[in-house]
Amino acid sequence: MYYIRNVQLNGEETNILIQGHRIAAIGSHIPIPSNATVIEGQGHAALPTFANMHTHAAMSLFRGYANDLPLMTWLNDYIWPKEKNLDDDIIYWGTRLAVTEMIACGTTAFSDMYFHIPAAARAAAELGIRCTLGISAFGDCQDITPAVIESTLSAIEPYRELVNLSIAPHAIYSVSEKGLRHTAQLSNRYGLLYHIHMSETLGEVNNCLKDHGCRPYQWLQRLGVLDLTQGRFSGAHSLHLSPEEIQLVGQYQATVTHNPCSNLKLGSGHFFPYIELRDAGANVTLGTDGSASSNNLDLIEAAKFMSYLQKGIRQDPTILPSHELLKIMSSNGFKALGIPAGTIAVGALADLLLVNTHHPAFIPNHDTLANLLYAAHPDCIDTVFCNGKPVKYHGVIPSQAETFSQIQRVTSKLMQ
Numbered sequence: 001m002y003y004i005r006n007v008q009l010n011g012e013e014t015n016i017l018i019q020g021h022r023i024a025a026i027g028s029h030i031p032i033p034s035n036a037t038v039i040e041g042q043g044h045a046a047l048p049t050f051a052n053m054h055t056h057a058a059m060s061l062f063r064g065y066a067n068d069l070p071l072m073t074w075l076n077d078y079i080w081p082k083e084k085n086l087d088d089d090i091i092y093w094g095t096r097l098a099v100t101e102m103i104a105c106g107t108t109a110f111s112d113m114y115f116h117i118p119a120a121a122r123a124a125a126e127l128g129i130r131c132t133l134g135i136s137a138f139g140d141c142q143d144i145t146p147a148v149i150e151s152t153l154s155a156i157e158p159y160r161e162l163v164n165l166s167i168a169p170h171a172i173y174s175v176s177e178k179g180l181r182h183t184a185q186l187s188n189r190y191g192l193l194y195h196i197h198m199s200e201t202l203g204e205v206n207n208c209l210k211d212h213g214c215r216p217y218q219w220l221q222r223l224g225v226l227d228l229t230q231g232r233f234s235g236a237h238s239l240h241l242s243p244e245e246i247q248l249v250g251q252y253q254a255t256v257t258h259n260p261c262s263n264l265k266l267g268s269g270h271f272f273p274y275i276e277l278r279d280a281g282a283n284v285t286l287g288t289d290g291s292a293s294s295n296n297l298d299l300i301e302a303a304k305f306m307s308y309l310q311k312g313i314r315q316d317p318t319i320l321p322s323h324e325l326l327k328i329m330s331s332n333g334f335k336a337l338g339i340p341a342g343t344i345a346v347g348a349l350a351d352l353l354l355v356n357t358h359h360p361a362f363i364p365n366h367d368t369l370a371n372l373l374y375a376a377h378p379d380c381i382d383t384v385f386c387n388g389k390p391v392k393y394h395g396v397i398p399s400q401a402e403t404f405s406q407i408q409r410v411t412s413k414l415m416q
Contacts, residue, residue: 002390003032007041007354008368009344016046018350021388026346044354044382045368047326048342049108050299051333053257054195054236054287056114057124057131058086058094060101061411062292071201071266079292083115085414091116093410095123096403101297103129103397105378108351108386109337111234111257111287113168113195118155125159127399128391130351132337134168134195141169141179149190162387164337166193166234172216173204177223184228191232193337194225198235198256201268205240217245226252234336236287238277239269246273250280255336258328260305261296262289271313272306274320283336286329303329303373322369350388356380 004016009026017025017036032038059079066078091114102110109130114120117133124131135152137144144167156163167187169175175183175196187194199205199216208216217235220226226233231253238249238256249256258272277284288294288302303325310320331342334351341349357365361376372380384392391397 001033001036002039002385002388003030003036004039004041004046004354005032008045008357011368016041016344016352018385018388021349023344023346023348023350023352026344039354039383041354043356043358045357046344046352046354047106047369047372048330048344049351049353049384049386050106050329051109051111051285051337051339051342052102052107052287052297052299053111053234053255053285053333053336054259054289055098055110055112055297056290056292057098057110057112057120058091058114058116059290059292060098060297061090061094061407061414062290063295065292065415071268072203074266074293082414085416086115087413088116088119090410090414092119092123093403093406094414095120096127096399097407098291098297099124099127099129100397100400100403101291102299103127103384103386103391104381105298105300106353106381106384107297107299108384108391109334109339109341111166111193111195111333111337113166113170113236117152117165121156121159121163125162127397128162128389129386130162130337130339132164132166132193132195134166134193137167137169137179137183138174139179140176141182144183144186146186146189149186149192164193165190166195168195171197171200171204172208172219180220180223180225184223184225187232188228193232193234194229195234196236198238199240199245200237200263202240215242215245217241217248221248221252226254234285236289237263237268239263239272241273241277243276246276246280246282249277249282253281253283255283255285255332257285257287258306259287259289259294259302260309261302262294264305265295266293270309272309274306274310275314283332284328285333285336298378299329300373300376300378307373322367322373325373326369350385352385353381354383356382
C-alpha cells in the first residue's frame with residue numbers, strides 16, 4: 001500500500017492512496033493507513049503513464065546500426081539477415097534493455113511485434129510493466145497454428161497479470177492473401193489483438209494498387225480481415241490513407257498508431273491524417289517503433305514530434321493541444337489493449353508517474369502538462385508506478401545495472 005502525500009493533480013494539491021493494483025482514494029483529507037509506505041509528493045505532479053502502441057522491443061540492440069537508409073534496403077540488407085541470429089538469450093536481454101528505457105520515459109504498457117515471446121514476456125514481467133506481445137507472421141503463416149497459439153499462451157501463463165498476446169502479421173507486402181486471412185481467423189477465434197504494419201510508405205500503397213486494384217485498407221476489407229478483427233485491429237503507421245480508407249478505419253473501430261520519429265527518419269512520410277481519423281471514429285494512439293528506426297523509445301519525444309508536425313503542416317497552432325496529446329499517448333493506448341488505465345481516478349489501475357516540477361523544464365510552471373510535452377525530457381520523471389508497484393523510484397530503476405552489464409555480450413552474438 002502506498003500513500004502519495006501533497007502531490008499536484010490537475011493543478012490541485014491532494015493525496016493518492018494506492019491499495020493493491022488500483023487507486024483506492026484521492027483527496028485532501030484521506031487518513032494515512034498504518035501499513036502504508038508514504039511518498040512525499042511535494043514539488044511533484046501526478047500524471048497517467050503512457051502506452052507505446054508499436055514497438056519491436058528487443059531491436060534496442062540494433063540502436064545506431066544501419067542508419068540513413070530507405071526502409072526496404074534497411075530491412076532486406078541489414079535487419080532481416082541479422083535477425084537470423086536471434087535466440088531466447090538475445091531477446092530476453094534486448095527486451096530488458098527496452099523495458100528499462102520505457103520505464104525511464106514513463107511508459108508502463110507496450111504493444112510489441114517480434115520473436116521468442118516467452119523470453120520477452122519474462123523480461124517485461126520481471127521488470128514489472130505491461131505488454132501485449134505479437135506472434136510475428138510472414139508468407140502464408142501456416143506455421144502459426146492453434147497449437148502454437150495455445151502453447152504460447154501456456155508459456156506466458158505465469159506472467160498473464162501483466163502480459164497478453166496478439167497476432168502480428170508483418171505487412172500486406174510480406175504476408176500473402178492466404179496468410180492475412182488465416183491470421184485474422186486466429187485473431188477472431190482467440191479474441192486477440194491483430195497488430196500489423198499498414199500504409200507505411202507510398203511504395204507499399206502503389207504496389208497494392210498495382211497488384212490488387214485497391215489500397216491497403218480496402219484490400220483487407222475485401223479479404224474479410226477487417227470484419228474478422230473489428231474492434232481488435234491495430235494498424236501501425238497508417239500514414240498514406242485515402243479519404244475512403246479513413247472512413248473504413250472509423251467504421252471498423254480500428255486503432256491506428258502514429259510513429260512520427262520513425263516515419264521521418266526512414267523518409268516514409270510526414271503527414272499523418274490525425275484530425276480526419278479522429279473525426280471518423282478511429283482510436284488514434286502513439287508509438288515509437290523499434291530503436292533501430294526511431295533510435296529511442298521516448299514517447300514524450302514522439303508526442304512532441306506528432307504535435308509539432310500537425311501544427312506545422314496544417315499551419316494551425318491550435319491543432320492537437322496538450323490535453324488531447326496526453327489522451328492519445330495514454331488512455332487511447334490502454335483502451336486498445338483492454339487495460340483500465342490511462343487516467344488517475346478511483347478504481348483505475350495504479351499506473352501513474354510523478355514528475356519533478358523543480359526540474360528546470362518546469363520553471364516557471366505556468367502549465368505542467370505543456371512543460372512536460374513541449375519542454376521536458378524523461379529525466380524529469382522521478383517515480384513510476386505500474387499495477388500498484390513502483391518500477392522507478394526517486395529516479396532509480398533497480399534492475400538497470402544488471403541489464404546494462406549483459407548488453408555487450410548479447411549484442412556480439414546478434415551482430416556476428
